[in-house]
Amino acid sequence: MTTHQVLEFTLEEEQYCIDIEYVTEVVSRSKNDVTPIPDSPPHVEGEFDLRGETTRVIDPRARLLPDGHEENGVSKDRIIVFDTERTTGGRSGWAVTDVLQILTIDPESVEAVDEEKINGILAREDGRIVWIEPELISTET
Template sequence: MERCERMGSHQILEFTLGEEQYCLDIEYVTEVVSRSKRDVTPIPDSPPHVEGAIDLRGETTRVIDPSTRLLPDGYEDDGISQERMIVFGDERATGARSGWAVTDVLRISTIDPDSVEAVDEEMVNGIVTREDGHVVWIDPETISAET
């Protein structure tokens, strides 16, 4: 089993989309907020993963649905709402101020590079192996990128 070769441990933010669990490097995250789909204004001609935009504390913030890229085609959400939003503070991740609509935010964890299995997939940094299962460590820059 090939492991990711990364320097030192990393802090990650763990979250869910539907019933699937993911994580991303905490360095990208500014805050986590509650959101309502009613507050999202659609953006004409935007890619399918962009829900629209909201006014978050006086700043226009693009709302991205990462499930359109991470969950398999035909995934049924069974009414599971995405009422939390991970807000990115660094535009290098998204090209503009944005946030991801997620089902829930679970915790911040520290991972050891030895617990990360490398994968050959553009959007995935690796698979984090823990005693209670696996978490997919994703790259926010590739998920949020325009198609």
């Protein structure tokens, strides 16, 4: 039986996870660190310099909830930075509320859903976690 390690994080009050193999690092964020990009898609907050390399900042809420997304002042204190060889569009990171932990999961215990951005739903005693596909969230289209 194959297991996966996933990084659990929050966007506002909701819990999500992604395969840890996509993640390079998690960094703290300051609002002043991110420079807006003119005429960028709604899910692109801007970019910032991470140790000399430009990193695009994506708001995954805009891709997961395109109809209900609005900037509501919710704190996004962490940026999950992705491995550039595993994601599309160059180096990028997601602005998230918080990063919680790394979990080991059995993919057979994941409830399948009919949505291309979502790998499935993990049920836990304290709620559910949505397992999302980062390549589809980070793309420019």
